[in-house]
Amino acid sequence: xxxxxxxxxxxxxxxxxxxxxxxxxxxxxxxxxxxxxxxxxxxxxxxxxxxxxxxxxxxxxxxxxxxxxxxxxxxxxxxxxxxxxxxxxxxxxxxxxxxxx
Numbered sequence: 001x002x003x004x005x006x007x008x009x010x011x012x013x014x015x016x017x018x019x020x021x022x023x024x025x026x027x028x029x030x031x032x033x034x035x036x037x038x039x040x041x042x043x044x045x046x047x048x049x050x051x052x053x054x055x056x057x058x059x060x061x062x063x064x065x066x067x068x069x070x071x072x073x074x075x076x077x078x079x080x081x082x083x084x085x086x087x088x089x090x091x092x093x094x095x096x097x098x099x100x101x
Contacts, residue, residue, distance in 0.1 A: 034063025041067040042095045044088065046075030068095060 013025035041064045045057035053071050061069035070091050072084045079088045 031059060031063060034060065035065060037064045037066075039066070040095075040099050042092065043067055043069045044079065044091065045069075045071050046077060046079050046082070046084075047071055047073045048076040050077050 013023045015022035015026060041060070043057050043060050043064070045051070045053050047053065049056075051057065057069065057071070061067050072079050072088060075082045075084045075088070079085065
């Protein structure tokens, strides 16, 4: 049983903590296979997200054929808990409403 404070298996492949990947997963890249995704994708990102639009969500949007890409201009990583929470939920509801018919 893990001891409190033990990072456990969740970080075994990434590294000592989430902000600095040093393990094998830090270098795992299959972005060249994004085009194989055959379902619609909703890609959401906050403008101030630590996973920046340029480095993370934009490559997803460029690589996944059928996607909708939304950047929330006044949010960071937890848009659902920030000023644009209502808009965030509206975007998700709209996407699902159109896709699940």
